[in-house]
Amino acid sequence: MSQDHLYIEEIDAYLQGKLNPEEMAVFEQKLNSDPDFAEAFYNQKLLSELIKENARLELKAYLNTHAKTKVVSSSNWLQSKIFAVAATLIILIGAFIVFQYYSSPKLEETLAIETSLPSPETETQAPVVVRPESDQNKKPESYNDKDLLNEIVPPTIEELESRDLASIDEPTPPLMESRTESMKDDAEFDYKIAQEIKNKDTILYAVALTMLDADGSSNSYGTVKTTAKSKSAQFPAAASNSNQAKALEDTKKFVDSSSGKKAKLSKPVATKTKYTVEYWTSPVNFKGYRLTNTTLQLYGLNSYTCRLFTVNGNLYLRTQGKVYVLSPCVDACAYKLEVDPDIIQFILNQN
Amino acid sequence: MLGSKKLNDQQLVDAIKNGDKDAMVQLYKDNGSSIRNYVLKNNGNADDAEDVLQDTCIAIWEKIRNNQLELKAKISTLAFAIARNQWLKRLNKLSKNVQMDGINTEKMTAESDSFQFDDKKKVQEVLGMIGEKCKELLTYFYFDGYDMNTIAEKMNYNNSDTVKAKKHQCFKSLQEQFLKKYSRQDFI
Structure with missing residues (x-):
């Protein structure tokens, strides 16, 4: 247990760069010679990375809910799309009215087809x-x-x-x-x-x-x-x-x-x-x-x-x-x- | 806190040190267009740009929290530099993956520095194996790089020794739970 405890402390210190050069050399020596220690080290390294990664994911989740909706707001995007569609429709309707008004022969042509x-x-x-x-x-x-x-x-x-x-x-x-x-x-x-x-x-x-x-x-x-x-x-x-x-x-x-x-x-x-x-x-x-x-x-x-x-x-x-x-x-x-x-x-x- | 006021660089750093996530949101907003444009102009798509932007914000968050950031330059300059590095790294990785044709021998032989965390659910599942308090403590320690005294302060523990014991307990618990279900190979 206490050995375990020491391992963890030592590995943390190494991972956080808190060892001085001599300690580091000893540490790496141990890593290469002691398979149990190496196993403990790599597991601890992975777990610490997992903890960090999880924290990053939580921050990302926060960005996705707070930043994205405010900056590249999907509702803004939707609104602008709706506006664009509405504008297009208005233009089309206007064009149709003008078209109908000025080119009645063409309209009449389609009429003739419709009435068979x-x-x-x-x-x-x-x-x-x-x-x-x-x-x-x-x-x-x-x-x-x-x-x-x-x-x-x-x-x-x-x-x-x-x-x-x-x-x-x-x-x-x-x-x-x-x-x-x-x-x-x-x-x-x-x-x-x-x-x-x-x-x-x-x-x-x-x-x-x-x-x-x-x-x-x-x-x-x-x-x-x-x-x-x-x-x-x-x-x-x-x-x-x-x-x-x-x-x-x-x-x-x-x-x-x-x-x-x-x-x-x-x-x-x-x-x-x-x-x-x-x-x-x-x-x-x-x-x-x-x-x-x-x-x-x-x-x-x-x-x-x-x-x-x-x-x-x-x-x-x-x-x-x-x-x-x-x-x-x-x-x-x-x-x-x-x-x-x-x-x-x-x-x-x-x- | 953010809502109405825009923080200057120093205020932003202080806010992030205090764990204000909205300061990170400001970072995201302030640098969004330039970073997105950079990625898009350099063979990236919109998803790539979003990823790089988010990763950059988080990297700056981490640097500030770990006291690794000195305000020599403007944060926007720093953010762009980080984004650029991140994108180049990704491009490198992409081209390497293509060259190696899927067989990552380098990682198989040597226990390299990098682990694979592509499966977000797995990561969250592992950290879900321990209690919230433990997760908070371990995050303070490993992610934020807080020392025992700071953690004791943040989490209302009596002293750093209590935190040390607690931290050891939490880590052992996480390790146990993890090894029950996974091995290191699952993340390589």
């Missing part, structure tokens, strides 16, 4: 290739049927012809006059006159030639079997209710036959849809349009140079040799050039 209006790319392909085969078994795509049932009225050759004739015989400006005259007794017309007065330079009228163009061959019109004869093809607004109803019936027939049998839906189909078109002049010379359901407001254009067409449910505007696609647009949208060359060509080929 056919894009020119699909419309030329889909009816031709997919439909005749898939319709046998598959449920028809909701869009196409709805579209056909509610909006597209298959025209007749007579309609087309009469329409063509009308536009040839009567250039647009006088046509406007004559329309006014010919529709005088119509109740619908009265309403429009009222609006016309209200809107000053507004013409409340539209003719639209709806085309479902598949392969672009015009002679395939003949395959569309409808018997509806619209005597006022160029004046759909004045068309009688019965006539329209008939046209609708024909549309149904058309759809039935197309989905039931080897229908020729793939062939170009010209239909007509009634739009109310208003020509507006903006005091700031804004050029653009609004389109809701069947009401179209055109800004910065005049009725003399504009022609409207609907192709496969899409509304197109032709003016001065250019074709614009008019997607539904509640707020004012800019005119957007159509990109599909087939549709452009088709529309430019119309009178």
Whole structure:
């Protein structure tokens, strides 16, 4: 015990550097010659190191709880992150609002996709290739049927012809006059006159030639079997209710036959849809349009140079040799050039 | 104590001598950016920087407590020098370990000065084998380098002889407990 005690004291003194050179030499001599002493020494050295290391760990723990949270505070870091995220969000929202405000055509473009209006790319392909085969078994795509049932009225050759004739015989400006005259007794017309007065330079009228163009061959019109004869093809607004109803019936027939049998839906189909078109002049010379359901407001254009067409449910505007696609647009949208060359060509080929 | 006032170097030394850990926190704060930058600029990552910074603070604490520090230069200068040495040592160790490919023959043959304390839990477990009073006393003696009189004062013992006896008792107890479960080889 006392030997033990002495060992410990001696070793501590050595470890703490408290031995003088002579004592140190004796100590090291003993260390090399006495294995028991060496064993005791190394164990004691280890234990003293363990005590020190434990003390260091306690200090580190203190630093980790007190210094780190205060200096490189994790909550500060979190707060700054939250702030950064919030700032980013605000910037993004702001950018979105600005974007929405100044580039409505682009927004309207996405709208058009979301409302599943056919894009020119699909419309030329889909009816031709997919439909005749898939319709046998598959449920028809909701869009196409709805579209056909509610909006597209298959025209007749007579309609087309009469329409063509009308536009040839009567250039647009006088046509406007004559329309006014010919529709005088119509109740619908009265309403429009009222609006016309209200809107000053507004013409409340539209003719639209709806085309479902598949392969672009015009002679395939003949395959569309409808018997509806619209005597006022160029004046759909004045068309009688019965006539329209008939046209609708024909549309149904058309759809039935197309989905039931080897229908020729793939062939170009010209239909007509009634739009109310208003020509507006903006005091700031804004050029653009609004389109809701069947009401179209055109800004910065005049009725003399504009022609409207609907192709496969899409509304197109032709003016001065250019074709614009008019997607539904509640707020004012800019005119957007159509990109599909087939549709452009088709529309430019119309009178 | 620290909260509102910033200590100057002398006050800091005195505070640490009195065992004020918040003085060490000030050390950590004051030298944090320069030491971190140094490590980061010299192939260290953020964890390395944090380790070096903490080790530096503790090294200064130890030096002050052991009266090994003379205030010849500013503490910030000293802190940076210590951090630099520590980082270079670590880099050396890293490159040595790579060279030796994991076989540390040097340590196996000679009982070298350094032990391995990578497993913190083991260290804490060993010191947990004895009572708090014993741990405090042994820490004062081995870590802080206090003499028996100072420890007697700190721990309200009658005199240095009591402390000596107590210390011997505590150390024997620690040694016994340690050898029951571990051997020296566990820390080499």
